[in-house]
Amino acid sequence: MDLTQINPVLLIASLMVAATPILLAAIGEMVVEKSGVLNLGVEGMMIVGAVVGFAIGVNSGSPALGFIGAAIGGAALSLVFGLLTQYLLSNQVATGLGLTLFGLGLSALIGKPYEGMKSPVLGKLDIPVLSDIPVIGPIFFNHDPMVYVSLLLIGAVWYILKFTRAGLVLRAVGENHEAAHALGYKVIRVRLMAIMFGGACAGLGGAYISLVRVPQWVEGMTAGAGWIALAIVVFASWRPWRILLGAYLFGGVTVLQLNLQAAGLAIPVEYLSMSPYLITIVVLVIISARGQHGAPGSLGRIFHASS
Amino acid sequence: MNMIRLEKRPSPSKFWAGITPVLAVIATMIAGGIMFWFLGKDPVEAIRTIFWDPLFHETFGPYSRPQLLVKAAPLILIAIGLSLGFRAGIWNIGAEGQYIMGAIVGAGVGLAFYPSDSVLIFPLMVIAGGFGGWAWAMIPGFLKVRFGTNEILVSLMLVYVAESWLASAAQGLLRNPDGQGFPGSRNLARDYPAASNLEIISGTGMHWGVVAAFIAVIFAYVLLSRHMLGFQVRLTGEAPRAARFSGVKPARLILFCLGTSGALAGMAGLFEVSGPAGQISIDFNSGYGFTAIIVAFLGRLNPIGILLAGLLMALTYIGGELAQLMLGLPGAAIQLFQGMLLFFLLAMDVLSNYRIRLGKPEAL
Numbered sequence: 230m231d232l233t234q235i236n237p238v239l240l241i242a243s244l245m246v247a248a249t250p251i252l253l254a255a256i257g258e259m260v261v262e263k264s265g266v267l268n269l270g271v272e273g274m275m276i277v278g279a280v281v282g283f284a285i286g287v288n289s290g291s292p293a294l295g296f297i298g299a300a301i302g303g304a305a306l307s308l309v310f311g312l313l314t315q316y317l318l319s320n321q322v323a324t325g326l327g328l329t330l331f332g333l334g335l336s337a338l339i340g341k342p343y344e345g346m347k348s349p350v351l352g353k354l355d356i357p358v359l360s361d362i363p364v365i366g367p368i369f370f371n372h373d374p375m376v377y378v379s380l381l382l383i384g385a386v387w388y389i390l391k392f393t394r395a396g397l398v399l400r401a402v403g404e405n406h407e408a409a410h411a412l413g414y415k416v417i418r419v420r421l422m423a424i425m426f427g428g429a430c431a432g433l434g435g436a437y438i439s440l441v442r443v444p445q446w447v448e449g450m451t452a453g454a455g456w457i458a459l460a461i462v463v464f465a466s467w468r469p470w471r472i473l474l475g476a477y478l479f480g481g482v483t484v485l486q487l488n489l490q491a492a493g494l495a496i497p498v499e500y501l502s503m504s505p506y507l508i509t510i511v512v513l514v515i516i517s518a519r520g521q522h523g524a525p526g527s528l529g530r531i532f533h534a535s536s
Numbered sequence: 537m538n539m540i541r542l543e544k545r546p547s548p549s550k551f552w553a554g555i556t557p558v559l560a561v562i563a564t565m566i567a568g569g570i571m572f573w574f575l576g577k578d579p580v581e582a583i584r585t586i587f588w589d590p591l592f593h594e595t596f597g598p599y600s601r602p603q604l605l606v607k608a609a610p611l612i613l614i615a616i617g618l619s620l621g622f623r624a625g626i627w628n629i630g631a632e633g634q635y636i637m638g639a640i641v642g643a644g645v646g647l648a649f650y651p652s653d654s655v656l657i658f659p660l661m662v663i664a665g666g667f668g669g670w671a672w673a674m675i676p677g678f679l680k681v682r683f684g685t686n687e688i689l690v691s692l693m694l695v696y697v698a699e700s701w702l703a704s705a706a707q708g709l710l711r712n713p714d715g716q717g718f719p720g721s722r723n724l725a726r727d728y729p730a731a732s733n734l735e736i737i738s739g740t741g742m743h744w745g746v747v748a749a750f751i752a753v754i755f756a757y758v759l760l761s762r763h764m765l766g767f768q769v770r771l772t773g774e775a776p777r778a779a780r781f782s783g784v785k786p787a788r789l790i791l792f793c794l795g796t797s798g799a800l801a802g803m804a805g806l807f808e809v810s811g812p813a814g815q816i817s818i819d820f821n822s823g824y825g826f827t828a829i830i831v832a833f834l835g836r837l838n839p840i841g842i843l844l845a846g847l848l849m850a851l852t853y854i855g856g857e858l859a860q861l862m863l864g865l866p867g868a869a870i871q872l873f874q875g876m877l878l879f880f881l882l883a884m885d886v887l888s889n890y891r892i893r894l895g896k897p898e899a900l
Binding site: 326334337338341457497499500507509513 | 692826872873874876879885886890
């Protein structure tokens, strides 16, 4: 084993890339849950985003169009969940699971002709001057645009939830939908918009895996990233900046175990590749042992205005 | 106000609860037909190939009819276990992992005695398989009871961990020593008679897993309709507060539901690996643990319903393979078809829980 092969600067830089898909999906899901809806279909929306983004990226030659398409695809799929849970009042857990199973099938169907193709390359933003700074430059200022988009998204969600009226309405709907309804807020409309935002974010996260991270289309390639995003929302106690922390911690574990695999550590590959999931479980246990703080009051409950 | 309103029924309508699965199947056939048409296939022919030919076609029927039981058995066995928890609001969605761990532990116990010819080997493997699944499900169960950790996320994460264990077992611990270094264990069904789960009546597909599935259906039916524990499961799902006041111990119920579903999933894995699949290999599992979730809902979380739903879902698997062969229909289309079925079912649930009223609400 040769641990000196692991370059800490590259490790941190690749950690940010590894964390971005989960970060995007998790911030979207956090907004959905803040509105009081539990959508367990993140994995399904991500994989559909991955395949739609890849297909559009390959056909148009433009990764940017791929990302836009993936966001629309994810939002469209989430709308199915929205209509079922909000208008037809179906069970959110079951519908979310159904969305994941449906998304996995749909993506496999769409993706068949694209297996083995290469995606167009998303160029890095080589920020002048800043990216030339030793150590800090390659870590922070030499990434593709989506890494910065995900960071901006965290900031924007934090600002909107905390300082704007729209954010206040969203939180009110999530904390107590009956009270929000009595105050005249459109509970279902707010939730549908939150669900579609979540779907778009999950789609972007999926497309980041197929267009940047891998970059190829492989069936089932999200490999549980959507579920990890759900776990990170719990870990973050529904706070945007902690989502960032959680996603980067998770990205760190993933990148580290990949580096250890490459460095030929004496631990078998299977044990290293299960480590991110085990660590997610450990983190969930630690968080839940402290008591669940910050879960929105109406999370997962069906809203039916009787009058 | 809206022209169409929903009015909550005092209790779910029995009539609609019974009829909605049938309506959902019909709606799925129509939507699926449209999907097949988009894929450039004749929709009527595709639906007939999936739902009719496996049972009644002169050439394929004799081959596919036995497959019906082979495919339905694991689905029913797993779904019965899941339905207990789902009724009580305990969401074990990691049955796939428990299925894998059951198969690994059960096959491991059998292989440890190779080449014994004792009649006790197979029963011992079944118990070990059940234990493997039970233990794997106890992880989310214990964490939920002790720390309040979300069982949905933990049980699901453990599926990925189990898949890694499977890869490790197939290439290391359980690898066939006479297999020239190829991954995969000895073939239990072919080369190890004492450990093989063979057909009980030849030509019917009836193996021990089918027997276990039928027993599980009866067991669950009696439990839910006649037994105190079954009553508590139903009560917790329908009225959690009332359940707590009437002395239901949530921790006990969580461990019972997760443990039972894990054990049944583990046994299903063992029956599969010692029979139809034959050996522990990296990808012997075929997603039954996830499809069983659809089966549980399609069967309305009711044992008899699950029996029928399992057979129907098995039919879509077999018919899907046939359609792949005959019409070149992509395999993923069937997965999508199964997902659609769940959506239509959930969408139509509204009819059993609510009345639809047209026109403006009357003034109060």
